[in-house]
Amino acid sequence: MILSLDLDSDAPIYQQIRDRIVEAIASGHLVEGSSLPSTRQLAVDLGINFHTVNKAYDLLRREGMLRINRKSGALVQRDARSGPPEPGFTAEWETRLRTLLAEAVAHGAGDPAVLDSCRSVLTSFTSPASDSPAPASRKRAELGAEQGDSTR
Amino acid sequence: MILSLDLDSDAPIYQQIRDRIVEAIASGHLVEGSSLPSTRQLAVDLGINFHTVNKAYDLLRREGMLRINRKSGALVQRDARSGPPEPGFTAEWETRLRTLLAEAVAHGAGDPAVLDSCRSVLTSFTSPASDSPAPASRKRAELGAEQGDSTR
DNA sequence: GCTCTGTTATAGCCTTTATAGAACAGAGCG
DNA sequence: CGCTCTGTTCTATAAAGGCTATAACAGAGC
Numbered sequence: 001m002i003l004s005l006d007l008d009s010d011a012p013i014y015q016q017i018r019d020r021i022v023e024a025i026a027s028g029h030l031v032e033g034s035s036l037p038s039t040r041q042l043a044v045d046l047g048i049n050f051h052t053v054n055k056a057y058d059l060l061r062r063e064g065m066l067r068i069n070r071k072s073g074a075l076v077q078r079d080a081r082s083g084p085p086e087p088g089f090t091a092e093w094e095t096r097l098r099t100l101l102a103e104a105v106a107h108g109a110g111d112p113a114v115l116d117s118c119r120s121v122l123t124s125f126t127s128p129a130s131d132s133p134a135p136a137s138r139k140r141a142e143l144g145a146e147q148g149d150s151t152r
Numbered sequence: 153m154i155l156s157l158d159l160d161s162d163a164p165i166y167q168q169i170r171d172r173i174v175e176a177i178a179s180g181h182l183v184e185g186s187s188l189p190s191t192r193q194l195a196v197d198l199g200i201n202f203h204t205v206n207k208a209y210d211l212l213r214r215e216g217m218l219r220i221n222r223k224s225g226a227l228v229q230r231d232a233r234s235g236p237p238e239p240g241f242t243a244e245w246e247t248r249l250r251t252l253l254a255e256a257v258a259h260g261a262g263d264p265a266v267l268d269s270c271r272s273v274l275t276s277f278t279s280p281a282s283d284s285p286a287p288a289s290r291k292r293a294e295l296g297a298e299q300g301d302s303t304r
Numbered sequence: 305g306c307t308c309t310g311t312t313a314t315a316g317c318c319t320t321t322a323t324a325g326a327a328c329a330g331a332g333c334g
Numbered sequence: 335c336g337c338t339c340t341g342t343t344c345t346a347t348a349a350a351g352g353c354t355a356t357a358a359c360a361g362a363g364c
Contacts, residue, residue, distance in 0.1 A: 026254035102178035
């Protein structure tokens with residue numbers, strides 16, 4: 001996994017980075033305690049400015065997904081097995097879910113078709129779709145492109 | 153239904169208008185053929201500029217949800233019973249669904265909890281939650297606030 | 305003729321996005 | 335110690351997006 005970005009997309013780059021990391025956590029490619037590349041390193045790999053990566057990491061930190069220290073860098077704070085979400089998150093998330101599902105229904109998708117899509121997405125997270133779901137020893141997992149590990 | 157906006161939200165106003173109309177179509181408050189208020193009228197009711205409403209309507213037109221003529225104004229083009237969505241829509245929609253569901257899973261929500269939320273949202277559309285689901289005779293339905301009908 | 309409609313154009317102001325350069329302190333390592 | 339990498343903070347810039355504002359035009363209904 002290389003954290004593919006679409007520079008032609010209308011979605012901001014920092015938002016795309018944030019979304020890809022969230023999906024990596026949901027699919028188990030990143031687990032609680034996994035360390036992410038440094039902002040400068042990931043910026044070099046993606047060919048973008050390190051401030052943009054910093055913005056994505058800071059957004060994930062404010063969402064409670066990352067824990068960032070000066071010594072250990074960015075560590076994954078939560079994953080699918082970290083316990084139920086906070087009530088405040090669920091309420092805000094369901095309003096966005098309502099808007100997204102309304103879009104499908106308004107376009108003519110029936111309830112069974114929508115639920116099938118939801119089930120299909122959820123199973124794509126839990127089942128080993130593409131890669132192995134990140135053994136615990138892997139650090140800097142699958143994000144930092146081709147160079148080896150931390151000592152550089 | 154008054155199309156409530158949140159001017160303090162970080163979401164753009166035209167996006168909020170678009171979302172509320174999509175949800176109104178999904179819940180049956182607006183059906184195929186329903187006419188929406190004019191851009192100028194809705195702008196006055198909401199206390200915003202009519203260009204902002206125009207942007208929301210134009211976005212809905214490009215998404216295939218509205219049909220806009222100079223004579224009849226903005227009419228609902230699709231609703232839940234207008235047939236299945238185009239394949240191109242489904243593919244793009246599922247990528248957004250994937251990001252949204254990944255967020256819930258990463259925060260610790262289990263698959264059953266996520267699917268329950270989806271089911272709950274879908275039934276809130278089909279079941280008569282608050283108002284009556286728009287009898288066919290109503291035009292300018294529930295959107296233009298307190299004044300009566302088209303003749304003004 | 306009058307009014308309302310959608311449509312288009314221009315302009316200004318503010319925020320956001322992404323870039324860039326610079327500097328600082330803490331930590332690890334030879 | 336010097337060197338390097340780290341996160342953090344600051345300032346600055348150019349580009350794009352969001353919202354408002356004013357104006358003008360043509361089609362439709364009364």
